[in-house]
Amino acid sequence: MEIIPHRYPFLLIDTIEELEPGVRALGKKCVSVNEPFFQGHFPGNPVMPGVLILEALAQVGAVAMLSQPDWKGRTAYFAGIDKARFRQKVVPGDVLFLETEIIKAKGPIGVGRAVARVNDKVAAQAELTFAIG
Numbered sequence: 001m002e003i004i005p006h007r008y009p010f011l012l013i014d015t016i017e018e019l020e021p022g023v024r025a026l027g028k029k030c031v032s033v034n035e036p037f038f039q040g041h042f043p044g045n046p047v048m049p050g051v052l053i054l055e056a057l058a059q060v061g062a063v064a065m066l067s068q069p070d071w072k073g074r075t076a077y078f079a080g081i082d083k084a085r086f087r088q089k090v091v092p093g094d095v096l097f098l099e100t101e102i103i104k105a106k107g108p109i110g111v112g113r114a115v116a117r118v119n120d121k122v123a124a125q126a127e128l129t130f131a132i133g
Contacts, residue, residue: 012056025064033092048090057114061100080129108132
């Protein structure tokens with residue numbers, strides 16, 4: 001919360017487990033049945049929406065970028081999503097590990113390779129483009 005501006009209910013990471021500023025970050029999200037999106041996605045069969053998994057990965061990437069002194073206090077915005085794949089459902093009780101590695105950065109524009117895992121199995125992956133504003 002010191003690095004990115006997101007707050008409940010849209011802060012989708014619980015902790016940052018590892019951080020290499022400007023290089024990579026690893027975050028964790030303990031997925032609870034009490035998440036507000038489970039009320040409608042889907043009643044009786046709760047599944048974390050894929051777009052929210054991507055948002056959580058983007059937030060971890062934002063921590064990696066915005067932890068650098070040059071970008072302190074700024075906001076990282078989505079500029080693109082490429083090569084997104086969803087490999088397995090994320091459900092209440094899962095612990096989601098979110099890793100984003102910055103693979104390209106030029107000025108305020110960059111790309112992160114992002115992977116979300118549950119029990120060491122890939123749940124989702126994508127290349128996320130961001131713009132720092």
